Amino acid sequence: xxxxxxxxxxxxxxxxxxxxxxxxxxxxxxxxxxxxxxxxxxxxxxxxxxxxxxxxxxxxxxxxxxxxxxxxxxxxxxxxxxxxxxxxxxxxxxxxxxxxxxxxxxxxxxxxxxxxxxxxxxxxxxxxxxxxxxxxxxxxxxxxxxxxxxxxxxxxxxxxxxxxxxxxxxxxxxxxxxxxxxxxxxxxxxxxxxxxxxxxxxxxxxxxxxxxxxxxxxxxxxxxxxxxxxxxxxxxxxxxxxxxxxxxxxxxxxxxxxxxxxxxxxxxxxxxxxxxxxxxxxxxxxxxxxxxxxxxxxxx
Amino acid sequence: xxxxxxxxxxxxxxxxxxxxxxxxxxxxxxxxxxxxxxxxxxxxxxxxxxxxxxxxxxxxxxxxxxxxxxxxxxxxxxxxxxxxxxxxxxxxxxxxxxxxxxxxxxxxxxxxxxxxxxxxxxxxxxxxxxxxxxxxxxxxxxxxxxxxxxxxxxxxxxxxxxxxxxxxxxxxxxxxxxxxxxxxxxxxxxxxxxxxxxxxxxxxxxxxxxxxxxxxxxxxxxxxxxxxxxxxxxxxxxxxxxxxxxxxxxxxxxxxxxxxxxxxxxxxxxxxxxxxxxxxxxxxxxxxxxxxxxxxxxxx
Numbered sequence: 001x002x003x004x005x006x007x008x009x010x011x012x013x014x015x016x017x018x019x020x021x022x023x024x025x026x027x028x029x030x031x032x033x034x035x036x037x038x039x040x041x042x043x044x045x046x047x048x049x050x051x052x053x054x055x056x057x058x059x060x061x062x063x064x065x066x067x068x069x070x071x072x073x074x075x076x077x078x079x080x081x082x083x084x085x086x087x088x089x090x091x092x093x094x095x096x097x098x099x100x101x102x103x104x105x106x107x108x109x110x111x112x113x114x115x116x117x118x119x120x121x122x123x124x125x126x127x128x129x130x131x132x133x134x135x136x137x138x139x140x141x142x143x144x145x146x147x148x149x150x151x152x153x154x155x156x157x158x159x160x161x162x163x164x165x166x167x168x169x170x171x172x173x174x175x176x177x178x179x180x181x182x183x184x185x186x187x188x189x190x191x192x193x194x195x196x197x198x199x200x201x202x203x204x205x206x207x208x209x210x211x212x213x214x215x216x217x218x219x220x221x222x223x224x225x226x227x228x229x230x231x232x233x234x235x236x237x238x239x240x241x242x243x244x245x246x247x248x249x250x251x252x253x254x255x256x257x258x259x260x261x262x263x264x265x266x267x268x269x270x271x272x273x274x275x276x277x278x279x280x281x282x283x284x285x286x287x288x289x290x291x292x293x294x295x296x297x298x299x300x
Numbered sequence: 301x302x303x304x305x306x307x308x309x310x311x312x313x314x315x316x317x318x319x320x321x322x323x324x325x326x327x328x329x330x331x332x333x334x335x336x337x338x339x340x341x342x343x344x345x346x347x348x349x350x351x352x353x354x355x356x357x358x359x360x361x362x363x364x365x366x367x368x369x370x371x372x373x374x375x376x377x378x379x380x381x382x383x384x385x386x387x388x389x390x391x392x393x394x395x396x397x398x399x400x401x402x403x404x405x406x407x408x409x410x411x412x413x414x415x416x417x418x419x420x421x422x423x424x425x426x427x428x429x430x431x432x433x434x435x436x437x438x439x440x441x442x443x444x445x446x447x448x449x450x451x452x453x454x455x456x457x458x459x460x461x462x463x464x465x466x467x468x469x470x471x472x473x474x475x476x477x478x479x480x481x482x483x484x485x486x487x488x489x490x491x492x493x494x495x496x497x498x499x500x501x502x503x504x505x506x507x508x509x510x511x512x513x514x515x516x517x518x519x520x521x522x523x524x525x526x527x528x529x530x531x532x533x534x535x536x537x538x539x540x541x542x543x544x545x546x547x548x549x550x551x552x553x554x555x556x557x558x559x560x561x562x563x564x565x566x567x568x569x570x571x572x573x574x575x576x577x578x579x580x581x582x583x584x585x586x587x588x589x590x591x592x593x594x595x596x597x598x599x600x
Contacts, residue, residue: 037575051574060574172553172562236566243543244553253472253544262472266536266572273568274351274360275337275560 004194010112011067011090013197015048017110017204018065018092022050024208025063025096028215031056034063039258043070045088049261052096053268057103057219061096062264072115073255084117092204093248095265101231102218104130104137105178105238107265108207109248110200122200123185125160126207127168128214129178129238131231133287135300137214138179142297144210145182152199157298160184165293170241175291177241181210230284232271239270304494310412311367311390313497315348317410317504318365318392322350324508325363325396328515331356334363339558343370345388349561352396353568357403357519361396362564372415373555384417392504393548395565401531402518404430404437404478405538407565408507409548410500422500423485425460426507427468428514429478429538431531433587435600437514438479442597444510445482452499457598460484465593470541475591477541481510530584532571539570 022034032055040046047066052058067090072080076087091111098105110124128141142161149156160182167183169176182203189196242249242265252262278284322334332355340346347366352358367390372380376387391411398405410424428441442461449456460482467483469476482503489496542549542565552562578584 053574060572062574172556172559232569239539239570240543240563243540244550250544256472259472260575263540263572264574268573269532269569269571270539271569272360272563272566274353274362274564 004189004192005197007088007090007112007114010197013201014067014090014092014110014112014204015065017201018048018050018063020205021092021094021108021207022063024212025052025058025061028212028219029055029057032058037261039261041066041068041070041258042256043068045069047258047261049258049264051264057098057100057215059097059099060264060268061094062261063092063094064261064264065092066090066261080115080119081117084115084119086116087113088115089113093265094207097235097267098215098219100219100221101131101223101227102221103215104128104211105235105267106211106215108204110204112200121186121188122196123187124200124203125164125167125181125183126203126210127164127178127181127183128211129234130287131234132227132283133179133290134214134218137217138290138297139300140213141179141181141210144206146298148202148206149182149199152195152202156184156199157182161297168241169293170237170245172244173237173240175237175288176293177238177291179290179295179297180293229271230278232269233273233276235267235270236272239266242266304489304492305497307388307390307412307414310497313501314367314390314392314410314412314504315365317501318348318350318363320505321392321394321408321507322363324512325352325358325361328512328519329355329357332358337561339561341366341368341370341558342556343368345369347558347561349558349564351564357398357400357515359397359399360564360568361394362561363392363394364561364564365392366390366561380415380419381417384415384419386416387413388415389413393565394507397535397567398515398519400519400521401431401523401527402521403515404428404511405535405567406511406515408504410504412500421486421488422496423487424500424503425464425467425481425483426503426510427464427478427481427483428511429534430587431534432527432583433479433590434514434518437517438590438597439600440513441479441481441510444506446598448502448506449482449499452495452502456484456499457482461597468541469593470537470545472544473537473540475537475588476593477538477591479590479595479597480593529571530578532569533573533576535567535570536572539566542566 034050034052037049045068051062069088093109095107108126114120146157164180164183187196334350334352337349345368351362353360369388393409395407408426414420446457464480464483487496
């Protein structure tokens with residue numbers, strides 16, 4: 001609480017980031033605009049879900065903002081000071097599912113959590129899920145994230161890239177859900193400092209720099225029905241990750257959050273074909289080689 | 301172990317039930333046959349996955365048989381005698397996803413578990429997920445299950461129907477996944493007795509009597525694109541249940557089972573539309589009223 005900013009400063013900055021990201025994504029789409037659904041949390045606070053469906057580029061996607069408070073859930077008690085009874089949490093969370101299998105799915109999230117006992121930390125991440133992996137574009141994505149990280153902490157990119165590899169992983173498939181990015185959690189500012197807050201804002205603002213050029217470059221490329229089928233399969237893996245492993249999704253389902261905002265991350269169509277294996281040396285098989293941890297994208 | 305039968309008797313009976321169910325479902329389909337994938341478990345034993353895809357009636361479905369053994373997993377230890385170190389488990393598990401939104405999705409499962417310390421029990425269940433609820437057919441389904449239950453235990457249907465209502469429930473949606481059926485677990489035979497084993501076999505054999513007439517009655521009915529869309533949405537809920545809550549699925553994913561056999565329960569296509577609400581008094585809204593616990597289907 002003795003940071004160089006208030007929780008209102010954080011939620012205001014996050015709300016602004018939500019607006020700026022929506023404008024950036026609308027510019028890429030060139031067709032539809034984000035709708036606005038305001039909602040209240042049963043305990044306190046609420047949020048603004050902004051959803052874009054059936055655009056020119058995006059089939060379905062959403063950029064959620066929320067700022068909620070309430071009694072500390074039982075399972076959070078091991079993470080915070082013993083005297084904590086209430087929490088405040090604010091965040092922006094987005095997932096975009098493009099129509100084209102050549103435009104990657106993208107996810108980003110920034111969040112802040114504090115208790116009435118002085119706990120306070122930030123978390124977040126950005127990761128890319130190309131259906132067809134394009135190496136120069138993957139490099140651009142990671143290099144953009146690295147530049148943002150480097151400006152705030154010399155070891156940030158290496159640490160957070162490794163955490164993303166571990167987090168965005170589907171153990172039962174033994175594969176990552178895409179080509180990763182960055183992931184961080186429990187980052188706290190020192191008293192009267194705001195270095196972490198500045199970093200988290202920079203992550204929010206770098207999103208469109210990392211993703212935009214890739215979406216622009218690929219959005220008008222023609223694609224086939226077979227490529228669409230591969231996209232549905234990869235979206236199925238995305239659903240598996242989100243429903244089985246994603247902490248934010250499971251936290252939301254278990255604490256009675258707004259279902260439509262939590263599950264806006266799921267695609268409009270997904271497929272599961274029994275025992276589907278791409279042909280050797282097909283573009284699908286080649287892409288699958290990149291769904292692995294430990295790839296040095298910046299220097300690939 | 302001092303039951304009136306051996307574990308080999310159980311797995312042989314289950315294997316026979318798998319064959320007979322596949323024949324019954326092939327007769328309904330009238331087109332495709334079940335493939336056969338034999339597989340080995342890393343610890344011991346294995347299974348036979350029988351999959352039918354792109355038939356006349358069924359888009360995708362599978363009837364799995366397995367008989368595996370190994371070291372007792374850590375999380376099972378509270379459920380069994382303290383001296384148990386190894387387990388044996390055998391079961392048949394099926395899910396069928398028809399093309400037509402007028403033919404219900406169906407699931408059935410029978411299973412047997414024992415340890416080297418004398419623990420032994422059966423579990424299982426059958427439940428129906430109509431996309432459009434047809435009350436006479438729902439009655440037929442429950443009455444068939446009740447007749448089978450009644451022949452083996454006076455309180456079986458009431459108990460197991462209630463357990464199915466509780467089990468096949470999606471808490472975050474506050475709805476059941478369909479119209480229920482029966483569900484039971486931890487049913488053990490007394491020494492030198494085989495009443496429970498006989499009941500479980502009867503459940504396996506009643507499956508086709510409960511489901512077959514419904515599938516036959518509806519399989520040739522014409523349907524619309526809008527009905528298909530509602531099917532995709534309901535299938536999305538099916539995916540949510542299986543990945544978030546189903547014990548068998550989560551057990552399989554956590555213990556490193558054969559992924560393609562575990563996830564054969566997922567449909568070929570499923571959809572998530574943001575904040576979709578059926579129009580009041582539409583057939584979709586009317587069907588949704590039946591996705592609730594506590595409906596007295598036998599006397600409806």
